[in-house]
Amino acid sequence: MEKATILLAGAVLVPALVLAAVLSLPVLAPSAAPGRDLSQEEFAARYAVPLVPPDGPVAVYHLGHSLTGRDMPAILAGFGGHDWNSQLGWGASLNAHRRGEVAGMAEENASPAFRPVAEAISSGDYPVVVLTEMVALEDAIRWHDAPGALAFWAAEIRKARPDARIYLYETWHSLNDTSNDPGDWLGRIDRDLAALWEGKLLRPAMGQDGVGTIYVIPGGQVMAAVVRAAGAGELPGIRGVEDLLSDDIHFNDTGAWLMALAHYAVIYGRSPVGLPAEVACADGSRFAIDPVAARRMQEITWDVVTAYPPSGVAQRRGE
Numbered sequence: 001m002e003k004a005t006i007l008l009a010g011a012v013l014v015p016a017l018v019l020a021a022v023l024s025l026p027v028l029a030p031s032a033a034p035g036r037d038l039s040q041e042e043f044a045a046r047y048a049v050p051l052v053p054p055d056g057p058v059a060v061y062h063l064g065h066s067l068t069g070r071d072m073p074a075i076l077a078g079f080g081g082h083d084w085n086s087q088l089g090w091g092a093s094l095n096a097h098r099r100g101e102v103a104g105m106a107e108e109n110a111s112p113a114f115r116p117v118a119e120a121i122s123s124g125d126y127p128v129v130v131l132t133e134m135v136a137l138e139d140a141i142r143w144h145d146a147p148g149a150l151a152f153w154a155a156e157i158r159k160a161r162p163d164a165r166i167y168l169y170e171t172w173h174s175l176n177d178t179s180n181d182p183g184d185w186l187g188r189i190d191r192d193l194a195a196l197w198e199g200k201l202l203r204p205a206m207g208q209d210g211v212g213t214i215y216v217i218p219g220g221q222v223m224a225a226v227v228r229a230a231g232a233g234e235l236p237g238i239r240g241v242e243d244l245l246s247d248d249i250h251f252n253d254t255g256a257w258l259m260a261l262a263h264y265a266v267i268y269g270r271s272p273v274g275l276p277a278e279v280a281c282a283d284g285s286r287f288a289i290d291p292v293a294a295r296r297m298q299e300i301t302w303d304v305v306t307a308y309p310p311s312g313v314a315q316r317r318g319e
Contacts, residue, residue, distance in 0.1 A: 038203040050313055053270060058267065060130060067251070070086075072251070088109055093146065097149075126164065131154075150214070168197070169217045170219050170220045170221065172224070173192070175245070202214060222301050223258065230243065257289060258301070261298055265302055265305040
């Protein structure tokens with residue numbers, strides 16, 4: 001697959017090029033036919049048979065925002081040895097990407113990795129597409145038609161490439177979001193998985209015609225499990241969530257590395273144990289994780305992924 005066609009020709013020119021590329025694209029029309037919510041039983045049945053892991057590197061397209069970012073896909077590509085492209089925005093919902101109304105479009109996509117989503121999806125170049133919904137998820141569902149937008153993108157992807165594997169990246173809410181169970185950040189991540197991510201987003205979307213099965217990268221679950229391990233003193237140099245985030249919600253370098261582990265484990269269906277603890281960011285700068293903490297986080301990531309059937313990864317049995 002070819003690399004992104006928009007290259008850094010100069011710090012002033014790139015945002016204009018990105019904006020011009022976006023403005024030249026038509027607003028995409030709905031393509032997923034109305035359906036019904038899958039029952040819990042139907043939903044579970046979709047994941048009864050795990051995916052066969054890919055034989056080698058697979059090109060990945062990321063559609064999202066700052067919880068995708070530039071560094072996490074770059075670290076992931078270093079792990080997998082694959083090409084990648086993305087379209088990002090400031091807190092962008094999937095519906096904003098669909099409507100072509102993405103705040104921060106020029107700023108967030110001033111990168112060689114940028115490829116406009118309509119062009120990327122219609123090309124059929126990507127065996128794997130990762131979709132990221134906005135935070136807070138409750139707002140995305142209530143105000144931004146999150147199930148309809150997820151169904152739309154899945155149907156568009158399958159029209160261009162029927163064998164594509166589509167993933168929804170499960171994220172987390174802000175530490176400062178006190179609208180629901182204030183102070184219970186970890187508990188909300190636990191509860192939101194079945195109630196919101198599955199019940200209000202995936203099951204309605206997957207009930208629509210042309211959508212098929214959407215798999216899940218359980219990033220929020222991995223984040224929560226690692227935070228709990230840090231609190232238990234299992235991770236040298238990592239005390240808790242404050243050492244994974246740079247503010248109330250955005251990951252720091254360690255958090256980006258952790259989310260790259262989660263993506264790798266799901267997309268490649270392989271344990272991340274043994275992946276490098278020293279990695280390169282999108283700008284070429286490097287950082288390292290304490291090797292003892294790194295291995296434990298890799299083990300935790302694999303434990304989470306192999307305990308969650310919607311990841312599409314073969315599950316642990318008899319444990």
